Amino acid sequence: MDWDSKVASNIKAVEFSGIRKFFDLASTMKDVISLGVGEPDYSAPDPVIEACIASLKRKETSYTSNWGLLELRKEIGKLFETRYGVKYNPNDEIMVTVGVSEAIGVILTAILNPGDEVLIPDPAYLAYPACVSIAHGKPVLVPTFAKDEFRLIVEELEKKVTPRTKAILIGYPNNPTGTVMNRDSLMKIASFAEKHDLIVISDEIYCDLTYEGQHTCFASFPGMHDRTFVMNGFSKSYAMTGLRVGYICGPAQIMQQVYKVHQYEILCTSVTSQYGAIAALKYCDDDVKAMFREYKIRRDIVYDGLCQMGLSVVKPQGAFYIFPDISVTGMNDEEFADRLLKEEKVGVVPGSCFGPGGKNHIRISYAASRENLVEALKRMAQFVKKYKKLNDAGHLFP
Incomplete structure (x- = not known):
């Protein structure tokens, strides 16, 4: 063969x-x-380890809902409302994934037709363009420069947008540069997305590691809740890399389609890890x-x-x-x-x-x-x- x-x-x-x-x-x-x-x-912090062990001792080794444990989704929803003033319904706007890595893949699979273009800052996390290509899309790299501290500039986005552009995929704080986009800079990106009717996929896995200023959740901008997927997880902030727990927050209408992909490809995240994630949000600040x-x-x-x-x-x-x-x-x-x-x-x-x-x-x-x-x-x-x-x-x- x-x-x-x-x-x-x-x-x-x-x-x-x-x-x-x-x-x-x-x-x-x-x-x-x-x-x-x-x-x-x-x-991972002790409460996380203890919660995982306790769930195993209770012999909780079955599937959960494809959406994830409702208790975990409620805790995520509470976090977003308390910290950012952004409301998500835990029933159909929050889905637990196998890390942010899976989240990227299922979102792109759900939204891209062959040849659809996705704008991605360059340099950026190497999985972004790879996952776009795997989903039959076309990654379009938008240059950023050291003179701008590698911040994404709208003028550069405008040079790359075409009628085939469907989404913009960003991650701030940034891997690999450590760049943080302040609220005013992100607001310009939000206006650009609205102008061109783009979906925004915002990877906010490093949000708790913002050393200067405060992290801004992209969905908190006016009009962005209904066109933005926010991805986050527990690997970096809670040192839970191997437990593989992430999540997606997004509008109910499109989340149903993302859920469909997740349902068939993954089923659900490890129940043990999900109990650890609940403990992380409750006890590990x-x-x-x-x-x-x-x-x-x-x-x-x-x-x-x-x-x-x-x-x-x-x-x-x-x-x-x-x-x-x-x-x-x-x-x-x-x-x-x-x-x-x-x-x-x-x-x-x-x-x-x-x-x-x-x-x-x-x-x-x-x-x-x-x-x-x-x-x-x-x-x-x-x-x-x-x-x-x-x-x-x-x-x-x-």
Whole structure:
């Protein structure tokens, strides 16, 4: 069987994750400090673990409603109304998913016809364009620039919108840049979406890691509730990555169609994990705040270290990523990441994994211990110094 000829063309066109490529390589080496994967170095808070164990002891191992446990959906609805003044009916406007990853996929499957275009900031989380392509859509990358702190500018959106544009997919705080869009900047995006009658898909998984100002829920803008999907979850704020719990909030009419996709493809999220998520929302605010404070300290450590070694870098305002420009070394981002891993045993991700706008940048995750961050910065500083000197002298690399 010639399986290569049998694979769907849209799937063959999607590249494998560049993040996983470097993570898998790093995992085969000894004494590597991996700053590549965006996973908290914490375990889930004790109330979450205890709730999961208690549910298993009650032998609650059955399916839940395809929508998810009603108690969890009510807690999510309460959170949105209390924090943002946005109301969602837990019965038909909130659906529990297997992380935000599933949420992206089921939304795009539900709304896209072949060839429909989706606007995506560049650079952005590498799953966004991949999931659009898998759903038979066309990802359209909209450039953002370091001079604007990688904020999405309406003028750039206007250059890319066409009659085939159906949606805009954004994620703020941003992975990989750590960019936060303030309320005024997001309001301009909302006006653009309304002007062109676009669906907005807003990934707000890093909302609790906003270091400067306050997070703005996109659906809170006038007129946006009825055209916006808000996605969020428990992986980052609550260190529940492996428990795989996310959710979608959206207008009832379209949520019925998203639910249909989820119903047939997934059925439901793990009941054990859902009980853990309920406990997270009820009892773990202090844990979230403690992790937030620690990430902010780590951000400053890494930002200062990168500046001291002479790299151009925008100070991130959210998430737990930083995106320095490594052009001074004379290497492109792929070469830099490969050599840094092999020579200094520090794992980072090439910026081009996140789109053409990431060229000559690397993504560093500072969801690692202070001790590891300090050691990684020490190794990276001597690496940068060596290659910057060689580049300045016009010498070939060894």
